[in-house]
Amino acid sequence: MSRFTGLQAAIVDLDGTLVDTLGDFVVALNGALAELSLPALPAATVERLVGKGSEHLVRSALREAGGADALYExxxxAYQRHYGKVNGRHATAYPGAEQGLRALRDAGLRLACVTNKPTGFARELLRQKGLLAFFGQVFGGDAFERRKPDPLPLLEACRVLGAAPARTLVIGDSVNDAAAARAAGCPVVLVSYGYNHGQPVRSADADGFLDSLAGVGAWL
Structure with missing residues (x-):
């Protein structure tokens, strides 16, 4: 059943929405922590920290491992170096991700990927997983002066896509995506399987929830 009409574009998150990248984060962070003689973090801890950009991830991991803030630089x-080596190696596109993107494209929507991951890493990850060609634009956490949950990245993506925010569907996996979309005036759908800081995603303020991105076509 169609839930959204008159859409011009869609903005899609990356980590936790299109690709399960937790393995990459765990390996890169623990490689960096080992260089500083700090203990490794379990995947469950890392998962809770993902979603607010790489700087936040590294600062939070450093504190979780008992490291001083002075060790941040x-x-x-070290994290940037390790992540550059493993980007995509321990990551897998979620089932239904490609089908969902194809449905959005076939519906005539202009597509952008907006993520808090640095743009270079984001483009390379999408390329590796065969998803880059779906997007006219890819904007990472270093593309603008503020990141999600601030609405600026979404508003700028809408401007570049030539789409009104009210007619641009945002698809993500966390309260950060929902908050950014609400502030930008965009409709928003969240997937149920991503990273939401250890909280139930269905408690977020969203217009709908998907267990697989493949199901988005039925809502267009």
Missing amino acids: AAWT
């Missing part, structure tokens, strides 16, 4: 440099 060293941790950041």
